[in-house]
Amino acid sequence: MRTVLAREMGGCSVLGRIWGVWRRRPGVRAVPKAPGFGTEAGHRLRPRGSSKRSRPLGGQPFPGLLQLENLSREELVDVLRAAVVDQKGKPGELTLFSVLPELSQSLGLGDQELQVVQASGKETSGLVLLSSCPQTASRLQKFFIYSRRAQRPTATYCAVTDGIPATSEGKIQAALKLEHVDGVDLVIPVKSPSRKDFQEGVKRTLSHFHVVAMGSGCALVQLQPLTVFPSQLQVHMVLQLCPVLGDHTYSARVGTVLGQRFLLPADSTKPQRQVPDEALLRHLCLTPSQAAQLPLHLHLHCLHLPGMRPGEAPMKLLAPLPSYFFRTLQCLGLHQQ
Incomplete structure (x- = not known):
């Protein structure tokens, strides 16, 4: 390799x-x-x-x-x-x-x-x-x-999540559909889909995840999708109650009451700017207006490719993390455990 x-x-x-x-x-x-x-x-x-x-x-x-x-x-x-x-x-x-x-x-x-x-x-x-x-x-x-x-x-993504998954690794399975709502295409999870649902565009999706590091109430996560669907990884992390940092589309589906997180109905929750809590804002050294401009912290880091010629070894193509991603890791103290 x-x-x-x-x-x-x-x-x-x-x-x-x-x-x-x-x-x-x-x-x-x-x-x-x-x-x-x-x-x-x-x-x-x-x-x-x-x-x-x-x-x-x-x-x-x-x-x-x-x-x-x-x-x-x-x-x-x-x-x-x-x-x-x-x-x-x-x-x-x-x-x-x-x-x-x-x-x-x-x-x-x-x-x-x-x-x-x-x-x-x-x-x-x-x-x-x-x-x-x-x-x-x-x-x-x-x-x-x-x-x-x-x-x-064949692909490994790196993500910073607002929240820490309940387990250090595992798989996320969900049936998803794409709906056009108020002029925007949104991905909606479907519980117990029927055969008719699948005929109408619902798709079973699967991702693997592994928590690399934890700190300041956030996590550095490696994600590997096994299926292809729009916004699959963002929605999968929302289903884990840990939206990706900078997800201004789906993070609003995670609500909090007395420190406990829960899922809001996806079909009635409109997209809105992600609002980190005060503690996370302090760790990130951001004002609320700056946080509203947070880039999505989801990065396609690695692709596995076959050898280009017979007998040639497979290869792994890497892309370094953006500098704002590195700064976030620093601010949150996210280092390999």
Whole structure:
């Protein structure tokens, strides 16, 4: 098993460092290079720099974030050599798809078209896999499909959760459906789904989780989805009563009474900005208005890929954590136990 950050694999162009977070308002977020976040045996999880908690950062609570309005089209292409913004968007929006031709030229691929093979979600930072070879892209897609059918995880995400799961590791299973509510697509859990429900788009989903570290009422969690569904990991962590930090869509479904958490009805709970409690705000050194802008702390850190040639060893592609993610780990004292 080889571990790499980025490489050119035959006809498969891989962008190994992805830090972009595309939010509903315009904004590209990218960060400078950061050390890798190892998942192999023997690696320790450690934020860069001192283990002391960070001091307030004034007007820049999330270091390394860039604003889209400050980038030209050419500058975005440069950023995309090492960071991907999003895999889809509205016509006319400045997105990954809209600049793929220029990115292809910038990478020296000539007339070869780039296509997205694997990518994280819309607000999720992490790896994006691009290919300029249709045969390579098809082979990788078949590999991912076969791995899911065999229930072998190929992707590992890192998340910071508001709350600590009741068990240190396990699996989360839920039937989910996508509903269009008040102009927004939302994922709704379905209890005891019927055959008709599945015919109408309900899907069984499964994720594995492992708590890496705990501190300040939060947890650093590794997540491995075994199925593919929009916002699957965010909803799964909400079902564990531990929403992902910066989840401004689904975290409102977790209520608290006298310190006890419980689930609110998903079909009647509207999305709203996540509101950390006062203790968590102090640990994060944030004001309430800054907390309302928290990026989603969900990062596609690792992809397992097959060897590109017969007899070649499988590889593990890693993306380092964004700098705001490292700062959060520092503030919360989340280190490997």
